[in-house]
Amino acid sequence: MAGIWKYLAAWLAMLLVSVANGALRDLTYGKLMSELAAHQLSTLIGILLLGAVIRGFVRRYPPASGRHALAIGLGWTAMTVAFEFLFFHYLGGHSWSALLANYNVAEGRVWVFVLLWVAIAPYLFFRCRRAA
Numbered sequence: 001m002a003g004i005w006k007y008l009a010a011w012l013a014m015l016l017v018s019v020a021n022g023a024l025r026d027l028t029y030g031k032l033m034s035e036l037a038a039h040q041l042s043t044l045i046g047i048l049l050l051g052a053v054i055r056g057f058v059r060r061y062p063p064a065s066g067r068h069a070l071a072i073g074l075g076w077t078a079m080t081v082a083f084e085f086l087f088f089h090y091l092g093g094h095s096w097s098a099l100l101a102n103y104n105v106a107e108g109r110v111w112v113f114v115l116l117w118v119a120i121a122p123y124l125f126f127r128c129r130r131a132a
Contacts, residue, residue: 010057011076014050014118015083021046036108043110047117054118058125069126070119077119 021042030038063069088094102111 006057006061007072007075010053010061011079013057014053014076014080017049017053018046021049040108040110043114046114050114050118051121054121055125058122058129062129063122063126066123066126069123073119073122076122077115080115080118 024045025038025042029041033041058069063072085096085099088099089096101107102109105112
């Protein structure tokens with residue numbers, strides 16, 4: 001059970017980094033560009049910041065195997081999607097359709113790439129660590 005707490009703590013750190021990234025967007029460059037451009041830039045910044053958190057976690061607590069690393073990433077992704085939909089719908093008041101719109105890559109909404117990154121990054125950093 002002790003192992004689960006470190007994964008939850010890492011996910012909470014990623015949540016805090018993501019909230020800070022959103023605040024940075026809203027308070028700074030988001031005022032200087034379209035909402036879509038700000039969303040896309042924020043997504044890129046988020047991927048970089050989350051990569052730093054995930055890399056640090058994998059270095060500090062190396063997964064036992066590649067399969068374990070994938071399980072960690074998929075677990076974090078599932079928690080992120082659950083948090084996003086439940087929090088922003090029930091507490092944020094956003095409609096389900098508005099939340100689903102963030103997954104429309106054809107409309108330039110690139111949030112899904114954050115989720116893909118969170119899912120595969122532990123595995124990629126695990127593999128890089130083993131290769132070094």
